[in-house]
Amino acid sequence: MKRLAPVLILTAGTLWGIMGIFVRELETYGFTSIQIASLRIMGAAVLFLAVSLLWNKKGLRIRMRDMGWFLGMGIGSILLFTVCYFTAMSMASLSVAAILLYTAPVMVMLMSLVLFHEKMNRKKLLALVMAFSGCVFVTGLGGSGRISAAAVGIGLLSAFGYGLYSILGTYVLRKYSPLTVTTYTFLCGGVGAVFVCRPADIVSKFLAASNRGSLCALIIATAFVTAVLPYLFYTEGLSHVQASSASIMASVEPVVATIAGVLVFHEPMTGASFAGVALVVGAIVLLNVKKRQEE
Numbered sequence: 001m002k003r004l005a006p007v008l009i010l011t012a013g014t015l016w017g018i019m020g021i022f023v024r025e026l027e028t029y030g031f032t033s034i035q036i037a038s039l040r041i042m043g044a045a046v047l048f049l050a051v052s053l054l055w056n057k058k059g060l061r062i063r064m065r066d067m068g069w070f071l072g073m074g075i076g077s078i079l080l081f082t083v084c085y086f087t088a089m090s091m092a093s094l095s096v097a098a099i100l101l102y103t104a105p106v107m108v109m110l111m112s113l114v115l116f117h118e119k120m121n122r123k124k125l126l127a128l129v130m131a132f133s134g135c136v137f138v139t140g141l142g143g144s145g146r147i148s149a150a151a152v153g154i155g156l157l158s159a160f161g162y163g164l165y166s167i168l169g170t171y172v173l174r175k176y177s178p179l180t181v182t183t184y185t186f187l188c189g190g191v192g193a194v195f196v197c198r199p200a201d202i203v204s205k206f207l208a209a210s211n212r213g214s215l216c217a218l219i220i221a222t223a224f225v226t227a228v229l230p231y232l233f234y235t236e237g238l239s240h241v242q243a244s245s246a247s248i249m250a251s252v253e254p255v256v257a258t259i260a261g262v263l264v265f266h267e268p269m270t271g272a273s274f275a276g277v278a279l280v281v282g283a284i285v286l287l288n289v290k291k292r293q294e295e
Contacts, residue, residue, distance in 0.1 A: 005240035006288050009249045012234035015226060017256025021264055022222040029215060030205050033086040036222075038197030041078060043223030044231070045190030048183040051228075059180040069172045073165055073181070074188025081161030083196055084154050091151035098254060100155025102135040104163035108247040111167050118242050123286055128244075130283035131251040137276030138254045166243040169235055178235040186227070245287050255280045 026036045052060050062070075081101075088097040105128055112118040165185075172181050209215045238246050255277050261267035 002240040005237040006249060006284075008233040008237035009241065009246050010252055010284065012230035012237065013250040013252035014256045015230040015233075016250070017253045018260050019222075019226040020257055021260060022218070022226055024265075025218055026222065029209055031202070033089065034083060035197050035202055037082040037086060038193035039202070039219050040223050040227050041082065041186060041193045042190040042197075043219050044227035045186040047220070047223055047228050048179075048186050052179060052183045056177070056179050056183075059177055060183070062176065062180065062184065066172065066175065067184075069168055070181075070184035071188050073168045073172070073185040074190075075192040077161050077164040077168065078185060078189040079161075079192040079196070081158045081164075084158035084161060088151055088155040088158055091148065091154065097151075097155055097158070099136050100152065101158050101162060102132060102251060102254065103156065104159040105131060105244065105247040105251060107160055108163040108166050109244040111163070112242065112244045115167065116170065116243065118244055124244065124248075127248050127283040127286045130279045130286070131248045134276040134279030134281075134283065135251055135254050137272045137279065138258050163247060166238060166247050169238050170243050173235070173239045178232060178239060182228075182231045182235050186231070248287060249284050251280050252284060 023033075023036055026039070031039065085097060085101055088100060109118075109120070109124070109128060113120060169181060206212065206215060234246070234250065241249075258267075258269070258273050258277065262269045
């Protein structure tokens with residue numbers, strides 16, 4: 001499984017990258033961005049719990065003193081980064097919000113140096129710079145116009161929440177399986193999401209939909225494809241790969257999002273986008289060459 005860890009993390013990033021396809025479909029029903037994010041989290045919580053009850057009942061047994069870790073991952077990471085990310089998008093351009101979010105690998109690397117004493121070397125540092133630069137190119141170089149300090153602060157907070165999953169996950173994976181970790185993380189995040197998504201408004205929009213069956217299927221598919229599978233894959237990969245390397249490899253997400261935009265929504269592919277794709281792919285290759293040399 002250790003050899004498959006990079007593949008699992010890249011697959012997770014790929015599935016996160018196609019999330020925009022599902023988001024645009026849900027937007028046609030009138031849901032806000034935060035409501036869509038909350039539906040994704042709450043739907044994933046239900047699916048994770050169902051899977052655990054069917055195949056991993058023993059995995060649901062945890063020490064209550066460890067619940068703080070799962071609250072941190074569910075609310076302090078999953079919910080925090082999602083709410084802050086969508087808030088940043090409303091206060092600045094999509095590209096600026098995305099660029100601020102993808103400072104997460106920098107934060108993960110710094111926290112890993114302090115908490116896990118992970119070794120820093122030239123290859124890892126170069127991969128980090130390449131991945132971040134690639135994300136900047138892919139997302140459009142930040143757009144134009146002035147950006148408020150509040151937007152920058154909230155955007156960086158989204159990156160902190162995004163990166164916190166890798167840090168806290170490294171700790172709890174020493175005690176629990178990836179399925180147990182993701183199940184409790186999303187259960188905690190799902191409870192928190194109830195307080196930010198305006199449930200009554202979601203119910204009214206659901207009841208107003210003419211094709212409720214299709215909407216239910218779409219919500220389940222969104223939760224399964226963009227949350228359950230990728231977080232299971234990423235968490236499993238994280239149990240075999242250093243947190244800093246995992247976060248850099250997950251930077252494939254905006255690359256996939258760009259390609260999906262071109263193929264599905266016929267969005268233009270610019271020279272900067274091509275350069276960004278090449279930089280991110282180069283960073284991933286560089287990390288995995290390093291990994292083989294160490295093995």
